Amino acid sequence: MTGTVLVTYGTRNGSTAHIAEAIADALRENGLTVETMRAASVPFTTPYDAVVVGGALYAGRWHKDARRFIRRHRPDLARLPVWFFSSGPLDTSASDGDIPPVRAVRRAMDDLHARGHATFGGCLDDDADGFLARRILRSGKGGDFRDFEAVAAWASGIAQQLKGRGER
Template sequence: MAEILVAYATKMGATKEIAEAIAARIRSASHEATALDAAEVSSVEPYKAVVLGSALYAARWRPEAVRFLQRNAPALARKPVWLFHSGPLGADLSAQKAPRKVRELATRIGADQPTTFGGRLTPQTAVGFFAKRMAQGSMAGDYRDWDAIELWANHIAEQLVAAR
């Protein structure tokens, strides 16, 4: 079992790709890390630290990410936890406020509020009527800033090294 869990909840795969990049960066800092779908994680007890990311749609987190936080809150309160969400599209990629329930859970477990990363919406990956329509318009594209994601993952890796 890896020592660091990077869990994610995604609809179209972009958040999974971010989680995998974060796990890879943490591994490059000599930690064992694994990226898993949040819905597939039965317990966080075996892990020393947890990173959780969710796709952000219409200012909402994926339900499986919220359930992950609720189900694991007591154990997460005893571990270092980092949260992120991805989803903003277009030129304005300013930080997005997490939904009220996620903000409350973050406070309860002692985690900082989620970091925001841009999302991806393309005709090839769009799922659902509205997403497919949006993917045909001006909002389509990949707005993930891989340098910012790597910088954030580096920060996590540094904190994990300092905690050793």
């Protein structure tokens, strides 16, 4: 594939943006052209040839910017290869095994014939926003559980699939 891949994401506290950047880096290392952008800032998806959409998980739901992105850009996404990711678990469960997508993501995957999904460990830092975040932090359950090796390996798999398309 010779076009551009969009990696876009919904985040509240920023840690999902770093996962998106790591995905973009791995795609670039595999020779692809990539742009990253917050999901709320994407004006249209037409100039892209593949899209990776990620969202932080809050109370069992994908971040609203990721959900809105999918709704708003459905016509474009339906004709492109798309992958989804979620970031959330504040423990090692995402590194220990596959965590399936939450319901709305599963539905969007079926609708758009998405190529794949991964759940990555999340991060909750001391400066996180919100009453509930501070309560989680006070209970000692914060921390950084992002597994950047797993992120890079997943993104390399996407790159292999996209490069295969171009060669056919």
